[in-house]
Structure formats: structure tokens, C-alpha cells
Amino acid sequence: MAYVDDHGQIAAVAGEARAEDYFALLKPRVMSLVVFTALVGLLLAPGGINPVVGFVAVLSIAVGAGASGALNMWYDADIDARMSRTANRPIPAGRIDRDHALAMGLVLSAFSVVLLGLATNWLAAGLLAFTIFFYAVIYTMWLKRATPQNIVIGGAAGSFPPMIGWAAVTGSVSLEACVLFLIIFLWTPPHFWALALYKQSDYGAAGVPMLPNVAGEGATKVQILLYSVVLVAVSLLPPLLGFSGLLYTVAAAVTGALFLLSAGRLFRTRENVAMKKAARGLFGYSLSYLFLIFLALLVDRVAGLAGWL
Amino acid sequence: MAVMGQPVDREAEQAARRRRRSLVLALVLAAFVVIVYALTIAKMGPGVLQRPL
Numbered sequence: 407m408a409y410v411d412d413h414g415q416i417a418a419v420a421g422e423a424r425a426e427d428y429f430a431l432l433k434p435r436v437m438s439l440v441v442f443t444a445l446v447g448l449l450l451a452p453g454g455i456n457p458v459v460g461f462v463a464v465l466s467i468a469v470g471a472g473a474s475g476a477l478n479m480w481y482d483a484d485i486d487a488r489m490s491r492t493a494n495r496p497i498p499a500g501r502i503d504r505d506h507a508l509a510m511g512l513v514l515s516a517f518s519v520v521l522l523g524l525a526t527n528w529l530a531a532g533l534l535a536f537t538i539f540f541y542a543v544i545y546t547m548w549l550k551r552a553t554p555q556n557i558v559i560g561g562a563a564g565s566f567p568p569m570i571g572w573a574a575v576t577g578s579v580s581l582e583a584c585v586l587f588l589i590i591f592l593w594t595p596p597h598f599w600a601l602a603l604y605k606q607s608d609y610g611a612a613g614v615p616m617l618p619n620v621a622g623e624g625a626t627k628v629q630i631l632l633y634s635v636v637l638v639a640v641s642l643l644p645p646l647l648g649f650s651g652l653l654y655t656v657a658a659a660v661t662g663a664l665f666l667l668s669a670g671r672l673f674r675t676r677e678n679v680a681m682k683k684a685a686r687g688l689f690g691y692s693l694s695y696l697f698l699i700f701l702a703l704l705v706d707r708v709a710g711l712a713g714w715l
Numbered sequence: 716m717a718v719m720g721q722p723v724d725r726e727a728e729q730a731a732r733r734r735r736r737s738l739v740l741a742l743v744l745a746a747f748v749v750i751v752y753a754l755t756i757a758k759m760g761p762g763v764l765q766r767p768l
Contacts, residue, residue: 425739458757
């Protein structure tokens with residue numbers, strides 16, 4: 407049970423949260439993608455890393471991402487309560503007090519950054535700290551409610567994990583790490599705008615200025631298509647830069663072509679029901695796409711090391 | 716009976732949830748200790764104790 411007080415704040419009703427509710431504050435589904443992309447960055451980086459140190463590095467990055475999720479839920483409890491997708495999150499549902507989420511977010515942020523610094527190096531730790539700051543302050547507090555470009559700029563936060571993984575091994579940020587960053591960065595707008603297209607009324611009710619609500623469906627579909635084209639082009643950079651081979655090239659070309667087909671299908675729809683169906687299709691596929699692209703990078707590297715290719 | 720029994724049930728449920736939360740927190744802290752130990756050994760090796768007093 408939850409209620410909104412005079413200031414529009416969510417006041418939690420005293421109750422006992424389950425351990426799972428605290429885990430939900432860490433946004434485990436987002437965390438799983440962070441773990442995977444960070445792991446790929448770590449394994450692609452030249453030089454190699456002790457498995458225990460590598461495990462602690464990925465764990466620290468995951469906990470740091472979770473901490474920023476908790477800070478996001480602390481700050482956004484009021485709008486989460488107004489959207490069907492997020493209304494059952496622990497704070498708007500009244501199972502966890504906002505202050506607890508804030509405390510958990512801050513403590514885990516500090517622990518994850520210090521642990522990563524001690525385990526690997528302070529460049530990686532600094533990047534993790536910046537990622538948490540970027541997501542919690544720049545995206546959540548400044549951009550999300552202010553501009554329809556919120557998820558474009560805010561998407562940088564989700565793009566850092568492979569770069570942090572890379573930095574954890576090498577102690578530096580190279581062109582390859584920037585390409586991994588760029589792939590996620592360019593993937594984020596089509597992914598979230600597809601969601602925003604079929605959840606438009608939700609974002610409208612919450613007062614979040616997502617692109618479809620501000621610029622309209624037509625403009626959003628054009629933007630999605632443009633970002634998709636640039637994304638697929640950038641996804642073909644790893645073989646050109648020499649850090650992936652034939653297997654990845656084929657995978658990126660096929661999955662990229664399907665991405666463009668899906669974005670093109672959405673672009674051509676005129677009728678509302680068909681548009682929402684196409685947007686849902688693109689949103690679902692985009693999740694598989696990012697996973698497959700990073701999996702292909704990993705398999706390509708492992709196959710290359712094993713001498714299969 | 717059902718009406719009278721409700722607060723007791725609620726309290727029992729709250730206590731069970733609290734107990735479980737404490738248990739999970741204890742496990743997380745224990746895991747943290749193990750991780751820091753393993754990390755120390757991995758980074759410094761068995762020579763961790765070989766230093767001038």
C-alpha cells in the first residue's frame with residue numbers, strides 16, 4: 407500500500423520488506439546486461455587478468471550499476487508510481503522506505519568503487535564512480551524530466567561497463583574500448599524510443615518528456631531509423647580495427663540487417679495498433695541484438711585464441 | 716477468530732520477513748569477507764605475511 411502526500415512524494419506505509427525487494431532496487435535485469443558487457447570488455451582486453459581479480463572486477467561493476475539503480479528508484483519514486491511499468495517497484499508499492507533506498511545506493515556505490523580500485527586500478531574505479539554519478543545525477547536528476555534527449559545523453563551511463571572492464575585489465579582506455587562504448591551508446595536511443603512509442607501514455611501521465619510525447623511519433627520513427635543505421639555501421643568497426651574476425655563480422659552483419667529490417671518495419675507503419683506492435687517487436691529484438699553482438703565478440707575472441715579460426 | 720487472528724498472523728509474517736532479511740544480510744557480509752580474503756591472496760600471493768615487523 408502506498409499513498410502520495412501533498413508534496414507529491416511517495417510516503418511508504420510501514421511494512422516489512424522482503425529481501426527480494428532490496429534486490430529489486432538494484433534493477434537485476436539491467437544489471438545482467440551490465441555484467442555481460444563488462445565481462446566481454448574484460449575478456450577482450452589485451453593482457454589477461456587473474457580470474458579472482460576479474461570476478462571481483464565484474465562483481466564491483468555490477469554492484470555499482472545496482473547502486474545507481476537504487477539511487478534512481480529513490481529519486482524517481484514519484485513518477486514510478488504513475489507508470490504501469492514501474493508502479494510495482496518496491497518504493498512506489500510501499501514495501502521499502504525511500505530513505506532506505508538512498509542509504510543502500512550510497513553505501514553500495516562507495517563499496518563498489520573502492521573494491522574495484524583495490525582489486526584492479528583507480529582508472530577503472532574512477533570510471534565506475536563517474537558512471538554512477540552520470541546515471542544518478544546527470545540522467546536521473548537533470549535530464550530525465552527536462553529534455554527529450556534524456557536517454558540519448560543518459561545512455562552514456564549504460565555504455566561505460568565494457569570500457570570499465572577493459573580499463574580494469576589494461577589500466578587505460580583505448581580506441582577498441584571506445585568502440586564498445588559507442589555500440590551501446592548508439593543502441594540505447596532506438597531501444598528506449600521503441601519502448602516509449604508503445605508506452606507513450608505512461609510517460610505522458612508521469613510527465614517525462616520522452617521523444618514521442620514531445621516531437622511526435624513520426625519524428626521518433628525517423629530518429630530510430632537514423633540511429634539504427636549508424637549503430638549497424640559502428641557495429642562493423644571491430645573487424646576494421648582488427649580486434650575481431652570473420653565470425654563476428656558475419657554475426658554483426660546478420661543481426662544488424664535484422665535490426666534495420668525491424669526499424670524499417672516500424673518506420674513504415676501508419677496505423678496505431680500496427681505501430682505499437684512493431685515498436686514492441688523492435689524493443690524485444692534490440693535486447694537480443696545487444697546480447698548477440700557482445701556474445702559474438704566473445705566467441706570470436708575465444709575461437710581466435712583457441713586457433714579455430 | 717479470523718478477525719482476531721489477523722494481527723497475530725501479520726506480526727508473525729513481519730517477524731519471518733525480518734529474520735530472512737537478517738539472514739540474507741549475514742550471508743552477503745560473509746561473502747564479502749570471503750571475496751576480500753580471496754582477492755588479497757590472488758593479488759599478493761602467499762607472500763602476504765612476509766613483511767618486516
